[in-house]
Amino acid sequence: MATTGKPIKCKAAICWGPNQPLSIEEIEVAPPKCREVRIKIVATGICRSDDHVMSGAISDMKFPVILGHEAAGIVESVGEGVTDLKPGDKVIPLFVPQCGKCRCCLNPESNLCYKNDIGKYNGVLLDNTSRFTCKGKVIHHFISTSTFTEYTVVDEIAVAKIHKDAPLDKVCLIGCGFSTGYGSAVNTGKVKPGSTCAVFGLGGVGLSVVIGCKVAGASRIIGVDLNNDKFAKAKEFGATECINPKDYKLPIHEVLAQMTNDGVDYAFEVVGNTTVMTSALQSSHFGCGKTVIVGLAPSTAKMTFDPLLILTGRMLVGAVFGGWKSKDDVPKLVCDYINKKFEFDGLITHNLPFDKINEGFELLRKGESIRTVLMF
Ligand code: PAD
Numbered sequence: 159m160a161t162t163g164k165p166i167k168c169k170a171a172i173c174w175g176p177n178q179p180l181s182i183e184e185i186e187v188a189p190p191k192c193r194e195v196r197i198k199i200v201a202t203g204i205c206r207s208d209d210h211v212m213s214g215a216i217s218d219m220k221f222p223v224i225l226g227h228e229a230a231g232i233v234e235s236v237g238e239g240v241t242d243l244k245p246g247d248k249v250i251p252l253f254v255p256q257c258g259k260c261r262c263c264l265n266p267e268s269n270l271c272y273k274n275d276i277g278k279y280n281g282v283l284l285d286n287t288s289r290f291t292c293k294g295k296v297i298h299h300f301i302s303t304s305t306f307t308e309y310t311v312v313d314e315i316a317v318a319k320i321h322k323d324a325p326l327d328k329v330c331l332i333g334c335g336f337s338t339g340y341g342s343a344v345n346t347g348k349v350k351p352g353s354t355c356a357v358f359g360l361g362g363v364g365l366s367v368v369i370g371c372k373v374a375g376a377s378r379i380i381g382v383d384l385n386n387d388k389f390a391k392a393k394e395f396g397a398t399e400c401i402n403p404k405d406y407k408l409p410i411h412e413v414l415a416q417m418t419n420d421g422v423d424y425a426f427e428v429v430g431n432t433t434v435m436t437s438a439l440q441s442s443h444f445g446c447g448k449t450v451i452v453g454l455a456p457s458t459a460k461m462t463f464d465p466l467l468i469l470t471g472r473m474l475v476g477a478v479f480g481g482w483k484s485k486d487d488v489p490k491l492v493c494d495y496i497n498k499k500f501e502f503d504g505l506i507t508h509n510l511p512f513d514k515i516n517e518g519f520e521l522l523r524k525g526e527s528i529r530t531v532l533m534f
């Protein structure tokens with residue numbers, strides 16, 4: 159390609175600091191170094207986790223930063239030593255990398271590769287530097303991905319090659335929201351056929367938990383949300399009932415206990431609120447109920463609960479990215495999508511041109527969108 163080995167000037171949305179809109183700027187993207195890949199982003203989704211950073215809920219974030227972590231694109235060029243990718247390949251960036259060598263990568267039960275940047279937020283690639291500059295300033299990367307830009311550079315272990323027929327404007331959701339929710343049900347929860355599930359929070363990730371519970375054969379899937387507008391879509395995706403805590407005087411875990419003969423088999427927290435996490439735990443059945451934490455709470459939040467809840471046999475688990483081993487599993491999820499094992503197009507309620515990114519965040523904050531996919 160004509161751009162190989164040279165810096166690329168392109169548009170990106172910069173987050174200069176918390177509590178301000180993103181600003182569309184011209185940036186310079188350096189060529190990929192050894193074992194790195196430069197990608198032209200084609201479509202990127204807006205996830206609540208990006209909004210958490212913008213709202214200041216993640217206290218150790220480094221600014222300025224290019225956010226965005228749910229996307230699909232095409233390889234523009236590769237650095238030295240990259241053998242499994244070439245220009246023109248369709249790819250999905252991975253916000254949980256897979257190095258294949260660390261303790262987590264070697265453990266079949268774990269997916270949180272040591273090379274991840276979640277919770278550390280160093281904001282650089284593995285060689286400890288950034289490939290982005292804007293107005294003479296270095297701009298940080300975000301959780302190994304940074305997709306709110308026409309071009310990004312990622313480490314080889316943080317990008318997966320996907321099927322050449324994959325529609326990028328849809329499978330971008332496999333980069334975060336869909337896979338996280340779906341995997342939370344099928345991998346982390348290991349939902350069994352005939353079981354009863356409660357899903358707290360029916361956004362893009364929660365609805366993907368609903369899809370996972372349905373594929374796993376759950377017989378009851380109860381959606382819980384404060385916004386009744388989310389219920390129609392939840393039922394389309396497989397929720398058998400939906401309830402709004404505002405409609406009851408009793409605490410929601412007591413309502414669920416009455417509905418389910420003393421509690422659900424699986425409860426999923428997909429809001430990011432520690433009070434809801436405790437409610438989910440209390441809603442699960444003593445002796446056998448399992449609660450899965452999916453939501454990302456503010457960095458300073460603490461969850462409190464009576465340990466008797468656990469002593470009496472409930473399980474509390476959690477995972478990022480639905481427990482998937484990203485580099486291995488993302489290509490398979492894309493093939494499962496192409497082969498119609500599941501369907502999630504309905505999660506995309508809005509498409510906007512990239513320049514309207516702030517409008518996309520407003521739709522999410524107002525509860526009007528599930529997923530907005532930005533197109534370049
Ligand atoms: P979203 O904002 O689209 O959905 C959240 C939903 O929760 C909305 O429908 C709200 O109305 C609802 N809600 C808010 N408060 C309550 C409440 N008290 N009780 C019941 N429902 C409530 O977000 P999303 O679906 O994009 O993401 C959900 C969470 O998952 C969020 O915390 C995000 O940061 C986290 C996430 N985690 C991972 C991971 O790897 N674990 C990945 C992606 C997103």
Ligand code: ZN
Nearest residue numbers: 205207334335
């Ligand atoms: Zn996300």
Ligand code: ZN
Nearest residue numbers: 257260263271
């Ligand atoms: Zn690893």
